[in-house]
Amino acid sequence: MIAEIFMAVGILAGLGLLFAIVLAVAYKKLRVEEDPRIDEVEEMLPHANCGACGEPGCRVFAEKVVANEVKISKCTVSSQAAIERIAAYLGVEAGKEEKRVARLLCAGGRKEAHSLAEYAGTLRTCRGEAVVAGGPKACAWGCLGLGDCVDVCDFDALYLNDDGLPTVIPDKCTACGDCVEICPKNLFELMPESRKLIVQCKSLLEGSLAESKCSVACTACGRCVADAPEGLIEIRSNLAVVNYELNHLSSPEATLRCPTNAIVWVEGQQFEKRPTVWLPLGRVEKYTEDI
Amino acid sequence: MEEKNIQPVMAQELETSSFRLISTLGLAGFFSGLVLVGAFLFTRPIIAANRAQALQEAIFKVLPGCASFRTIELREGRLVMVEEGAPEPREGEEVRRIYAGYNDKGKLIGFAITGEEPGYQDLIVAIFGYNPRKEVVVGFEVLESKETPGLGDKIMKDPAFLSNFRALAVEPPVKVVPKGEKKKDNEIEAITGATISSKAVGRLLEKSLIEWRPLIGEYWKEYKKEGD
Amino acid sequence: MQDLLWIFISALLINNFTLAYFLGLCPFLGVSGRLETAFRLGLANIFVMLITAVCAWGLNTFILPYAPYLRLISFIIVIASTVQFVEMAVKKLSPDLFRALGIFLPLITTNCAILGLALFATNKGYGLVEGLFYALGAGGGVTLALVLLAGIREETKVLDIPRLIEGTALNLIIAGILSMAFMGFAGLFSAGG
Amino acid sequence: MDQPTTIEKSRTAEEFLKGIWKENPVFVAVLGMCPVLAVTNTAINSLAMGLATTFVLFFSSLLVSSLRNVIPKQVRITTFIIIIATFVTVVDFMLAAIVPQVHKELGAFIALIVVNCLILGRQEAFASKNSIRLALADALGMSLGFTFALLCIGVVREVLGSGSLFNVSLFGAGFEPWVIMIMPPGGFFTLGFLLLFFNWLQKRRREKSKGDRQATQYEEAREFL
Amino acid sequence: MIGTAQNELKDRLLTFRHGVHPEEFKELSNHQRIERMPFVEEYILPLLQHIGAPSKPLVHKGQRVRRGDMVAEPGSFVSVALHTPVDGTVTDVGLYGHPNGQMLPAIRIKADPFSTQQLDQPPQRQPEELSKAEFIAAIQQAGIVGLGGAAFPAHVKFNIPEDKPCRHLMLNGCECEPFLTCDHRVMVEYAEELIDGTRILQRFVQAEKVSIAIEANKPDAVIALREASSRAGFPMEVVPLKVKYPQGAEKMMISAILGEEVPAGKLPIDVGVLVSNVGTIVALSQYFRQSQPLVERVITVTGTAVRRPANVLVPLGTPMRDLVEFCGGVTEAATRILLGGPMMGIVQKSLDTPVVKGTSGILVLTEREVQDIDTFSCIRCGRCLEACPLFLNPARLGLLARKGLWDDMEDYNALDCFECGSCSYVCPSGIPLVQSIKIGKAMIRERK
């Protein structure tokens, strides 16, 4: 009985000691210097080493989180609070910059810009239309309105309004640039929110020709140039261009006499808050009915 | 420059904790050992009793009429009866044992033998009773198997199958035949849809008998000599 | 020989650790998203299992006969520490190998499959050589399952998996179908046709 | 123990409840899968496993949270494992002594509680950082959630796979059991479809809260494309 | 005569692996002699009618020009000059609809209704007298580009590097696209010029061997060219090839005739071959013998919705609307307008765009032929793999494109695809494979 107890305790303590010493020595001898933030983040992780995050272990996950390769929320074991703590910890490091949002440089929705033909392809995406004679719209620069940008936005910051125009919700937009990349017509630009004077047109056609294709096209009439402070706006290739280096001079004044409303003063959201169609009808969705 | 700030702190932490961590682990091991020994000592008799009871039940089942049993061990090529109260063999020690069953009059009526054999899924471990006088198998019970429920596990439940072992002759060697074709005493009628498991049982009996029958034969001779 | 083959095949296909014994499912479900990672995790698994088999056998023959109640705790401590030590050694001796396999080691050590291997191998009373074959089969089986699942999961990237079932639910069902397919191996080399 | 404040009281309840539903270790976090699938072929086994896990989780949390300021960082994990392994061994012995039949069925999976990601995860993520009170609430909640999940799976598998519940035959003679349900694939399928079911519940709840107007518009939009 | 040729063609014909057999529809126009398009009121000359940099305009609004005058000069080495096909007045230099769907700079010329529209005849330039550099420059000044479809500036292609001798000059008379017959008619009606142009080019590139590949469905062209070559005493092999799409793609032609593959990312000249369309060669001859720069080309106007399918010699810049009117206009059923053949042609939103150098045909189709088939998911039947002449995996590319996995697409060699359309043609699930691949290629290029 007593012998049993001694043996048990002896063996366990022995094993414990032995390996503790081995590991302690190894820990010191074999340590490699790394970004101290990795340790910090790892410290805040659950250490379950369960692989649920898809990474081979907590440390590797921490490395990737610090390197911004994966999202911290991938760790399903951490509580929400812990995740926020880590995000906050890393967020402080990230620093701050003026908030930017994506702006659409076209206002030619279904009502304003008319089409020459009907798209009959089965691939109903903007990219798909764009390779087919540049899309059915008369204006070769304008938005195709099939919402590739809406699909690609991970933050639900975009929806198609009922005019078929993708509308950015500034509060949700993180300026990730995905929509800028996907749009085949290059209609998005990431702008600081302080830029409020925006020309919502990219058509390089002159005056009446432009207007014949889209009722909100810039006709290069020059009124905004005249109404704005010197040098703020100029006409280049039949299009009004705002010189944002002089952004501090801008005011809604310049937009007042625009005959087509191609130049606008944007506070917050770009297009009217019409009744909206949220568009999680990604391409995937189109094929996939949830079962 | 930040690094510099961090470095000494970490080094220091390591320095101081080296002793502490070893001692923490040592202590944890110590207490855990205590708890474990306690739990072990407390439950050991109960667990042992459970085991013994399970064993006894199995032996009684495969040796009808059995009222008590003694453990017999294979030592140096001979079967030797294990003394009462001898310590259990340690885990990991290789001992080969069978059990001798006695009826209520204290007469040796047969032996319970365990054996194992790969079946349909995994090893089948079973115990069976062997009557050396008549040279027949008198009972059979599966101890462990992973055979398919409803199919292969009939080898442990199906009365029809188990009835094969009421008096199964072991000479000529046991043979498995399809259902409905049993003609001789040494044949086991297979379970339809589970021929593999049935055959595994057959092989299990055959192998164990080849191993143990000569030994039992000698033991039996000696016993009879003594008895007579 | 026949026995060793059977031990190996049984652990590899018939009683596949992942698909039939449900061991090591967490990494199986978590780290099977990319084929490359899954394969390396599998290799690391084989490696750790071999170490485990040796540790388990050693403990079982030299220490546990004296203190059977320490089985679990000593397995886990010894295996975890040995693997951790090996990890550090590998990191120092061969950084390449470490990058390829070493990063998986922490994930594997505290994993059911490893401890399961130790427990099963000792339960079945395997000796050192048998234990090693068992480990090889089990590790190979885990690798096989991981690689197959990872291949299928990579394929699902181009499929229109319904939203509702995406993720773990689908992975589980795929694992179930794989497990069903592996049932075809039952009785391999044991039933003697 | 210091007197708990009201805030702490409400937090206790919250920590307790979250494990059962919102952060259910099985359905939401998908943790500790091995026992979840391996031993749930009958309701009794599920229950036994759930209780065994509860026992281990409860006592390890208790110990870890009371010792949280004593254990040095570097050996934290090792110490936790020692603590957990100790309790697991105790449970193992106890089950073998009290319910040998169940112990035999659960087999090595009792021992495998040691490496159940859930347990170590809770120690790391919660018990080692919170007061005893909260740690216990968390442990209880999590293990209840775990047991609940096991039981769900166990019930489905037993009813279909054996035609019985807690060993009580439900359908009478002649019932054709769905053998697959008590075999490995059945485990995967059951959990898979339960997860599917919970996803569906969640989706429905989300849709309800969004309001019907948008739902119809969503449908319309779908028609439109 | 024709009968024997056909018999000969029945023998085993050379061809390439994979490919498809669409219905030909050539009988609509393959017996129509080439007609000359009368001059119309207005011409629009886009500055970009070829691959490479756009031409630079030399004229201004209001300037008077004579037929054959250079109105834009090459913008760089990979660029050619542009000439006006008519006497008239420049009315605008601005943005106009281009066949590719964009609005691009173009010169608009109002034709002089009283002009004779005769070409001024500057002094003849004999190609034999020119040095290599002069020859190349002359072709560039003549505005000659490949008329086989891609409109690659001819002088760039003919300017073969010293270290890559041209062993084999191959003329491309396959015209594998259904419907199109312009090359066919050119071979029959301009056989003389064709031989002459070939002789000029062969002398220049010092090709050891000259052959012309013709799909076996044009036996009269085979005979015409055999006769012309023996008449002219110019040895030239006329090789009939199996009728299979895209036999006319140069890589496929080389595979068929030489059994060699052009290594990926390389040009035919890397295996010692120079491929040129028959129309290009005729333009070459016309330039050197008649001093006519590239101001007109033969175009097939056809399709089930065209009232009078025809092969027409059209001044470049002619608005499609006028050309179609010349061929009787279109029927009510017209729904789709294409430039080029039905397999690779580009679709038009309206008939307002002008004919350019690369236009080989105008096709107006009805609902019946173009009915887009229903799109199912890919069933991985592998038909597209067995159709793709480049041995790509279109099914995979289509799947990847659908999910926006552009990097994987690049890995699966999306950039090698030459958009022949064989895969979409055979896909039983009606998957827009070529479109998907086009999108993928655009994305991959943008991201680089």
Place this chain on the structure above:
Amino acid sequence: MVDKPKITISTSPFLHDQVTTPRIMWELAYTLVPILMAAVYYFGLSALLVSAASIAGCLVTEYYLGKKGPLGNPLRDGSALVTGLLLALTLPPGFPLWMAFVGGVVAIGMGKLIWGGLGQNVFNPALVGRAFLQAAFPTAITTWEPPDGRYLGLRGTNLAPPFYQGEPVDALSTATPLAEMKFNQEPAALADLLLGNISGSLGETCGLLLILACLYLIARRIINWRIPAGILATVAVFSGIVYLFEPGRYPSPGFMLLAGGLLLGTVYMATDPVSSPLSPRGVWIYSIGIGLLVVLIRIWGGLPEGVMYAILLMNAATPLINRFVRPRVYGY
């Protein structure tokens, strides 16, 4: 005048081959009719009922849970019908109808819809259904009855009430040729295997019809010829080698080819385009793999038949094959 007509735009090519996916599916379904008729000839009404139940399971599931295809109704493309028919053809004649229905539901639900529907599944749906049935009801699915000419007589177990076992009234059940061979080393006559006068699942008995169907489908380019070629050649060669070692114990290659589900599986199931590899080289690997697994399971495995498992296992490997075995691109 010209702009008046409705101008539509789409992308090249503007011509299309006549073959469409629904047509492929329907044509395949037609070729299954003779095989089904042979089953009716051998097993009578039971064969029809079992097929109807399995098809009903498939169609109902597809109809209610499937997504609308371009044809609207998800059943119009015919693929669910094919799945249901093929599943039925792998079931024994005495199979309870409710189980056949369940099999159909599982085949479509788990084999197809959770993957996203037509064309997306990694595993062959009919075989997923059958594997499920085999694992769920191993006894029922291994109870075989001989072709006994009872055209109108139902097998007693067919009409078992849902969730209950059938009454095994007629204890007529026999072993299939494969089981006879495996457990008793008694091969059946090849002529019987060819004509179908043996017990087995509905569609597998008549070898001759299956061979004809195979030739027709190859000629119509509906199935890839490499798959039957690869599987059958591998099985013949591999089992031939084994046979030469111990002819008495192991089955002859001829028997291996004709017995059991090999022909049915080879012609209709291994060839499922969706779950087989794309490139020709990949297809060779796939089919040789199936051949090897079939022989392995049949000769050394626990089960007499392994076609289904062999196909499912190679289905599982197909994504890997597709990934690592790609066609050589022109010019590389």
